[in-house]
Amino acid sequence: MANASNVQCTKCTKNAGITTCDGCLAKLCRRCFNDHRQDLSKEFDNVVYEHDMLKQELETPNKNYSHHLLKQIDDWKKDSIDKINQLADLCRTDVVKLLDKNKNQLTDRFRKISNKLRKGRDDEDYVERDLNKWMTDLKDLKDELIKPSNFRVEEDNQRSPWIQKIRVHEDFYDPAKVEDGKS
Numbered sequence: 001m002a003n004a005s006n007v008q009c010t011k012c013t014k015n016a017g018i019t020t021c022d023g024c025l026a027k028l029c030r031r032c033f034n035d036h037r038q039d040l041s042k043e044f045d046n047v048v049y050e051h052d053m054l055k056q057e058l059e060t061p062n063k064n065y066s067h068h069l070l071k072q073i074d075d076w077k078k079d080s081i082d083k084i085n086q087l088a089d090l091c092r093t094d095v096v097k098l099l100d101k102n103k104n105q106l107t108d109r110f111r112k113i114s115n116k117l118r119k120g121r122d123d124e125d126y127v128e129r130d131l132n133k134w135m136t137d138l139k140d141l142k143d144e145l146i147k148p149s150n151f152r153v154e155e156d157n158q159r160s161p162w163i164q165k166i167r168v169h170e171d172f173y174d175p176a177k178v179e180d181g182k183s
């Protein structure tokens, strides 16, 4: 560097630049140099603040469960349970309707058997064959009431799962490579 007093201050462009900042290479007069150092000092405080905040975060035990990855799992859980509840409600409604319909149909059949029994008693006109037939009809009706043969609840073996499974995946990484912020 030649005679510094010949060089103008980069900042105020009035005074002579008597010193050079080693960081930004600005040539500065005494006053601007002091201002510049003060600015750097403020920025340094910002770095320290960031550092202290991070330190605090690192020293806080993981007990609040507020991390967004944990929230992601909670959201998945809630969405999946909502889906299950909605479908279960829908299927319950359908089954109740079908059970009612089935009961109405069985009641019609039951009424016919009742009439035959009444007539048989009134006329005292029945033999073993009739008794067996009525008993079988009644048992069939009872079975049909407990275990309807024309509808059922079955699991859908669909190819793509209705609820997506989640898992935790860890990427392999070399801590030596990210040391000192060099990547």
Ligand SMILES: [Zn+2]
Binding pocket: 009, 010, 011, 012, 013, 014, 015, 028, 029, 030, 031, 032, 033
């Ligand atoms: Zn200056």
Ligand SMILES: [Zn+2]
Binding pocket: 021, 022, 023, 024, 025, 026, 036
């Ligand atoms: Zn500088």
